[in-house]
Amino acid sequence: MADNLVAHERAAACVAEPQHARALPGVDLAFYQVGPQLLYVGVVALTGMPAYLRLLPRWSVGLVLVSSLLPVATLDLLPVAAAGYLVALLPLRRRLDGR
Known part of the structure; x- marks a missing residue:
C-alpha cells in the first residue's frame, strides 16, 4: 500500500512539473x-x-508565405494552407525524381 502511495505522489509531481x-x-x-x-x-x-x-519556381516562396499567413486569419483555413504547402513543394519532388 505504501508503494502505491509513493507512486501516486510521483505521478502527481510529474503532472505538476x-x-x-x-x-x-x-x-x-x-x-x-x-x-x-x-x-x-x-x-x-x-x-x-x-x-x-532555381530548383523551385519563384512563385513557390510566395505561395509558402501566403500559406503560412492563412491560419492567422482563421484556423478554418488550415487545410487550405496545407494544400498550398503541397502545391508549392510539388515541383521540388518532380525535380528530385528526375535525377
Whole structure:
C-alpha cells in the first residue's frame, strides 16, 4: 500500500512539473509566443534556398508565405494552407525524381 502511495505522489509531481517550467523567465516567450512564429519564418527561408538555386519556381516562396499567413486569419483555413504547402513543394519532388 505504501508503494502505491509513493507512486501516486510521483505521478502527481510529474503532472505538476510543466507548471513549474512555464514559470521560469523566458520560457513563456520562447516556447509559446515567439518560438511558433519562428517555425514559419524558417519554412519560408528553407523554401527560398531551393528557389534561389532555381530548383523551385519563384512563385513557390510566395505561395509558402501566403500559406503560412492563412491560419492567422482563421484556423478554418488550415487545410487550405496545407494544400498550398503541397502545391508549392510539388515541383521540388518532380525535380528530385528526375535525377
